[in-house]
Amino acid sequence: MIFHGRGIVPGRAEGEALVSHETISGWGGIDPATGTIIERRHELFGACFTGKILIFPGAKGSSGWSGFFQATRLMGTAPLAMVFTTLSTKSALGAVVTRVPTVTDLDADPCDFVATGDRVVVDADRGVVTVRQPV
Amino acid sequence: MRLTDDEKAMRDGVEGPAVAAAMDLLIRYGEALNADRLCDTRNVAGTMTQPSPAKTKLVREGGWHKAFSVINLDSDDDFEIPHMRVPTCQLQHGFGEDALGVAPYPPAMVELQSDAEAFYGAHGVNILATCTPYQVGNLPVRGEHVAWMESSAVVYANSVLGARTNCEGTASTGAASLTGKIPCWGNHSTENRYGTHLVEARVPVDGFLEWGMLGYFVGDLVQENRPVVTGQLAQPDLADLKHFGAATASSGGVELYHIPGITPEAPTLESAFTGPVPASVAYGLRERRATYETLNSQGTNTDVDFVLLGCPHASLDQIARAARALDGRTLTAELWIMTPRALRAVADRSGYTETITRAGGRVLTDSCPAMSRSAPKGTRVFATDSAKQAHYLPAILGIEAWFGTLEECVDAAVTGKWRGELP
Numbered sequence: 336m337i338f339h340g341r342g343i344v345p346g347r348a349e350g351e352a353l354v355s356h357e358t359i360s361g362w363g364g365i366d367p368a369t370g371t372i373i374e375r376r377h378e379l380f381g382a383c384f385t386g387k388i389l390i391f392p393g394a395k396g397s398s399g400w401s402g403f404f405q406a407t408r409l410m411g412t413a414p415l416a417m418v419f420t421t422l423s424t425k426s427a428l429g430a431v432v433t434r435v436p437t438v439t440d441l442d443a444d445p446c447d448f449v450a451t452g453d454r455v456v457v458d459a460d461r462g463v464v465t466v467r468q469p470v
Numbered sequence: 471m472r473l474t475d476d477e478k479a480m481r482d483g484v485e486g487p488a489v490a491a492a493m494d495l496l497i498r499y500g501e502a503l504n505a506d507r508l509c510d511t512r513n514v515a516g517t518m519t520q521p522s523p524a525k526t527k528l529v530r531e532g533g534w535h536k537a538f539s540v541i542n543l544d545s546d547d548d549f550e551i552p553h554m555r556v557p558t559c560q561l562q563h564g565f566g567e568d569a570l571g572v573a574p575y576p577p578a579m580v581e582l583q584s585d586a587e588a589f590y591g592a593h594g595v596n597i598l599a600t601c602t603p604y605q606v607g608n609l610p611v612r613g614e615h616v617a618w619m620e621s622s623a624v625v626y627a628n629s630v631l632g633a634r635t636n637c638e639g640t641a642s643t644g645a646a647s648l649t650g651k652i653p654c655w656g657n658h659s660t661e662n663r664y665g666t667h668l669v670e671a672r673v674p675v676d677g678f679l680e681w682g683m684l685g686y687f688v689g690d691l692v693q694e695n696r697p698v699v700t701g702q703l704a705q706p707d708l709a710d711l712k713h714f715g716a717a718t719a720s721s722g723g724v725e726l727y728h729i730p731g732i733t734p735e736a737p738t739l740e741s742a743f744t745g746p747v748p749a750s751v752a753y754g755l756r757e758r759r760a761t762y763e764t765l766n767s768q769g770t771n772t773d774v775d776f777v778l779l780g781c782p783h784a785s786l787d788q789i790a791r792a793a794r795a796l797d798g799r800t801l802t803a804e805l806w807i808m809t810p811r812a813l814r815a816v817a818d819r820s821g822y823t824e825t826i827t828r829a830g831g832r833v834l835t836d837s838c839p840a841m842s843r844s845a846p847k848g849t850r851v852f853a854t855d856s857a858k859q860a861h862y863l864p865a866i867l868g869i870e871a872w873f874g875t876l877e878e879c880v881d882a883a884v885t886g887k888w889r890g891e892l893p
Contacts, residue, residue, distance in 0.1 A: 344502065363866055398638060401641060402541070402640040425639065427502040428502070428638075431499050
């Protein structure tokens with residue numbers, strides 16, 4: 336399965352997908368010290384995104400979003416790459432300061448087609464996301 | 471992205487390495503947004519002084535120059551930070567000295583923050599230390615391009631003032647403060663400022679509680695879109711719209727709304743939309759009750775330990791009203807009212823602080839329990855008149871919440887019992 340979109344932070348990464356069907360909060364939503372989702376009512380509550388390809392619909396909540404994701408880079412808990420459906424200032428700046436390969440504006444919604452655990456290649460230099468097979 | 475000659479010069483280091491790093495961040499960010507260009511701004515509201523574990527470490531390694539380089543410019547290098555190029559203010563941050571011995575908050579963080587204030591003040595940052603800069607000296611005019619963060623301030627600036635800003639972040643406001651530039655995208659363009667949804671209030675919306683509930687309903691309904699609100703709306707004041715906007719940006723991600731006849735970009739219903747007026751969604755008795763129940767779904771225990779007023783930071787009218795409600799009473803629960811330090815000075819001078827303090831309450835500044843992750847020791851159940859604080863604080867501190875009027879909150883602080891109900 337291949338998705339075509341727009342790379343917004345360059346680079347290439349291959350790894351295991353962590354897929355959220357709900358938008359993600361930065362402030363009050365993640366803990367940069369551990370790289371986990373901490374919003375209690377979130378479907379990924381307790382899940383760790385460190386070293387994973389984080390696939391999600393978009394950013395929600397406070398304007399602290401980008402600062403919290405930047406902190407994951409500074410604390411060594413960042414995701415390996417990001418793929419998201421809806422672009423906003425929060426998610427765009429968040430991806431830029433996390434500095435991991437990121438693709439958005441895709442031709443189909445990846446949250447509908449990729450499952451947690453799938454092996455995914457994010458080629459943000461070409462704007463291509465490839466799902467290889469489940470791990 | 472197209473760059474002007476002055477932007478290219480900044481990128482190429484003509485104004486020094488810190489400005490070049492700021493321009494580099496704005497180019498990376500603007501290209502990620504697919505923006506055509508940057509626009510000029512002379513009004514930045516960001517955050518530099520709030521302590522965090524990562525910042526503490528950076529300051530220890532290379533002082534505030536390094537902390538600003540790494541966090542506010544997203545750079546790996548450590549630059550000498552020049553004076554801010556354009557007027558810039560600090561939004562809310564951690565607790566200050568007035569909370570020492572009141573909030574269980576580390577004194578070392580208060581000290582670090584004071585040190586930050588001295589550094590940034592010397593570099594041209596106005597230490598407003600509030601989520602409501604528009605209450606204390608930063609009031610953009612209609613049509614002005616500004617670069618603000620803090621979702622409740624962004625929605626107020628766009629909607630009530632008619633200024634133009636996206637919901638910016640720590641690094642984009644840091645870069646804007648040294649360049650006077652921000653990507654011209656989203657809310658900066660007229661075509662992106664028209665309404666997308668119509669909500670009609672079919673119950674009277676009058677007063678602080680009602681405006682907050684309507685906002686919470688609207689935000690949940692439209693998420694990131696641009697609602698236009700009509701119907702049985704009484705004339706709102708600053709505090710009503712401060713509460714309404716903060717609520718829309720909590721249950722949803724609203725950055726801009728219109729109230730025809732009230733907010734500046736919608737003199738009429740028709741002018742709020744670029745095409746035909748869409749069918750309306752009703753906010754009636756059922757929706758109002760459901761919103762109230764959602765806001766009160768995070769509490770079962772009616773023994774209240776703590777009352778929080780002033781989210782977003784209280785206006786003078788709100789402080790005066792709290793003082794009247796507290797006059798001659800004696801509190802059993804802790805009660806804090808959060809306000810900007812500049813308004814606290816007026817409250818002191820007007821005698822409100824003394825009345826509130828005599829009852830056992832506190833007028834605190836700079837922060838809030840959610841920002842500082844700090845409520846009175848042992849708090850299990852809190853009550854608030856703010857939809858935003860009721861939304862966030864239970865998740866942040868793991869406590870129960872009640873939402874109601876200021877008078878119900880004061881009653882809970884006096885009796886230690888929550889007895890609020892939908893009016």
